[in-house]
Amino acid sequence: EAGVTQSPTHLIKTRGQxxxxxxxxxxxxxxxxxxxxxxxxxxxxxxxxxxxxxxxxGNFPPRFSGRQFPNYSSELNVNALELEDSxxxxxxxxxxxxxxxxxxxxxxxxxxxxxxx
Amino acid sequence: AQTVTQSQPxxxxxxxxxxxxxxxxxxxxxxxxxxxxxxxxSRQMILVIRQxxxxxxxxxxxxxxxxxxxxxxxxxxxxxxxxxxxxxMYFCAYRSPVTGGSxxxxxxxxxxxxxx
Numbered sequence: 001e002a003g004v005t006q007s008p009t010h011l012i013k014t015r016g017q018x019x020x021x022x023x024x025x026x027x028x029x030x031x032x033x034x035x036x037x038x039x040x041x042x043x044x045x046x047x048x049x050x051x052x053x054x055x056x057x058g059n060f061p062p063r064f065s066g067r068q069f070p071n072y073s074s075e076l077n078v079n080a081l082e083l084e085d086s087x088x089x090x091x092x093x094x095x096x097x098x099x100x101x102x103x104x105x106x107x108x109x110x111x112x113x114x115x116x117x
Numbered sequence: 118a119q120t121v122t123q124s125q126p127x128x129x130x131x132x133x134x135x136x137x138x139x140x141x142x143x144x145x146x147x148x149x150x151x152x153x154x155x156x157x158x159s160r161q162m163i164l165v166i167r168q169x170x171x172x173x174x175x176x177x178x179x180x181x182x183x184x185x186x187x188x189x190x191x192x193x194x195x196x197x198x199x200x201x202x203x204x205x206m207y208f209c210a211y212r213s214p215v216t217g218g219s220x221x222x223x224x225x226x227x228x229x230x231x232x233x
Contacts, residue, residue, distance in 0.1 A: 031219065043208065043223040056220055088160060094219070105152065106221060108162035 002027065004109035006091050012115045013081050021076040021112045025093030031055075032074040033094070033106055034066060038087035046089075049074055050096065078114075086116045119144045121211050123224035130199045131232050137184075138194045138227045140209030146170075150212040151185070151192045152221070157205040165207070168192065196229075204231045 005024045013019050025032050034046040045058040049068035063079040072093075078085055092106035120143045130136035142151070153165040168176045168185050176183050180200075184193045196203055209224040 033220065035221075042225050043221075045220040045222070048220055050219075058220070090162060092162070092221075105150075105164055105167055106219075107164065108154075110159070110161050113160075 004091055004093050004107055006089075006109040006112050008112060009110070010113045010115075012117065014117050015081055015083060017081050018077065018079045019081060019114060021078075021089050021091075021114070022073065023076070023091030023093075023109060024073045025091075026095075026107055029093035029095045029107075030072055031094045031096060031106075032068055032072065033092040034074070034076050035090045035092065036060075036087045037090060037111070038084070041087075043090070047076065081116045083116050086114060088113050119146075119149075119211050119213060119222050121209055121222050121224040123207075123209055123227050125227045126225070127228045127230070129230040129232060130196070132199055132201060134199055135195060135197045136199055136229065138196075138207050138209075138229065140192045140194070140224055142190050142192065142209075142211050142224075144190070144211065144213070146213055148214055150214065151183075152210040152212065153181070153183070153192075153194045154208045154210060154223075155203075155205045156208065156226075157202075162208075166194065199231050201231050201233060204229055 007022045031050040033048050036044045048056040066076040068074045088111045090111045091109045094106045095104045122141045149170045151168045155163045166178045180197045182195045206226045208226045210221040
C-alpha cells in the first residue's frame with residue numbers, strides 16, 4: 001500500500017512569492033492534515049481537511065490556505081512568502097471511523113522543505 | 118488548550134540498553150489519545166505507539182512500551198534493547214477526540230542518540 005506522498009521534495013522561493021505544496025493521502029483516507037516544522041518552533045498544526053471541507057485551522061495568518069479535491073488530495077498555498085515561512089511542511093492523512101470524534105491515527109508523508117530567501 | 122511538554126531535549130543510550138523518554142501534558146478532557154512518533158534523519162514521521170486514555174493497560178509494541186499515568190498526566194516511552202536504528206527525534210503528541218478537531222499537539226521533541 002502506497003503511503004502519503006508529497007511534492008515537491010524541496011522548494012526555494014524568494015520573499016513575496018507564492019507557493020503551492022501538494023499532498024496525496026493513503027488510499028481510503030478522507031482526512032488530510034498540514035503541519036509546519038520550523039527550526040526552533042517544533043511541529044505546529046496548520047490545517048485539517050475532511051471530505052473536501054476545511055474542518056479546523058491552526059494559529060496561522062490567512063495567507064496560509066488550502067483545499068481538498070474530490071479524490072481527497074490536497075494543496076497548501078502560501079501567499080506573500082516571508083523568511084520565517086522557511087520550514088518543513090508535513091502532510092498527514094487518516095481514515096474516518098464513521099463518527100466525527102473517532103478518527104484513526106495520522107500517517108505522515110516525507111514532507112516538503114521550503115526555503116524562503 | 119492542551120499542551121505537551123518533553124523536558125529532555127537530548128538523551129543517549131548504549132546499544133542493547135534501555136532508555137526512557139519523558140512526556141507530560143496538560144488537559145481538562147477525560148478522553149483523549151496519546152502518541153509517540155519517531156522522526157529519523159530522513160524526516161519521515163513514523164508512528165511508534167498509541168494509547169487511548171480510557172485504557173488503563175499500558176500499550177506495548179515489541180521493544181517499545183509506555184508508562185501511562187493518567188492522574189499525573191504523564192506518558193513516558195521506554196525503548197528496550199536499543200538499536201542503532203532507534204536513533205531519531207522522538208515526539209510525544211496529544212489528540213483530542215472532541216475539542217480542536219482531530220489535530221495533533223506535539224511536544225518539543227527529544228533527540229535520542231544510540232551509541233555502539
